[in-house]
Amino acid sequence: MDFIFIEELRVQAWVGIYPREKIAPQTVELHLTFGVPDAAAEQDDIADTINYAEVIERIRGELAERHFNLIETLGEFVVNLLFEEFGAPWVKIRIAKIGVMKGVRRVGVFIQRGREGVTLPPGMS
Numbered sequence: 678m679d680f681i682f683i684e685e686l687r688v689q690a691w692v693g694i695y696p697r698e699k700i701a702p703q704t705v706e707l708h709l710t711f712g713v714p715d716a717a718a719e720q721d722d723i724a725d726t727i728n729y730a731e732v733i734e735r736i737r738g739e740l741a742e743r744h745f746n747l748i749e750t751l752g753e754f755v756v757n758l759l760f761e762e763f764g765a766p767w768v769k770i771r772i773a774k775i776g777v778m779k780g781v782r783r784v785g786v787f788i789q790r791g792r793e794g795v796t797l798p799p800g801m802s
């Protein structure tokens with residue numbers, strides 16, 4: 678398995694438990710790593726891999742359209758999108774709100790998960 682990473686992806690998202698977070702979107706920062714088949718590199722064909730431009734576009738579109746109370750729920754939504762729509766075998770994501778609390782630069786959630794039966798060798802994650 679090879680891994681694609683996307684760092685510091687900034688997206689407008691509707692997320693939060695407070696009224697101010699329900700009337701306006703806020704910027705969240707995503708770091709994503711997901712597995713792709715080695716075959717892509719062997720064949721040099723975009724059809725054999727996960728197109729990261731499509732992943733970014735899809736995440737932007739989905740997060741613009743729905744509200745989540747919890748950052749955890751938003752995180753699970755992104756993980757499921759990568760599993761179910763893009764067929765990623767393994768995913769690690771980190772999603773942060775920026776500057777929402779005094780004295781805290783970023784706060785958020787970290788999720789790392791493989792599809793059923795997919796585990797990484799020790800030291801790989």
Ligand SMILES: Nc1nc2c(c(=O)[nH]1)N=C([C@H](O)[C@@H](O)CO)CN2
Binds near residue numbers: 693698746749778
């Ligand atoms: N475990 C969580 N705690 C909190 C969340 C959350 O999503 N998960 N969210 C909030 C508020 O929306 C906060 O971000 C606003 O400052 C508080 N606690």
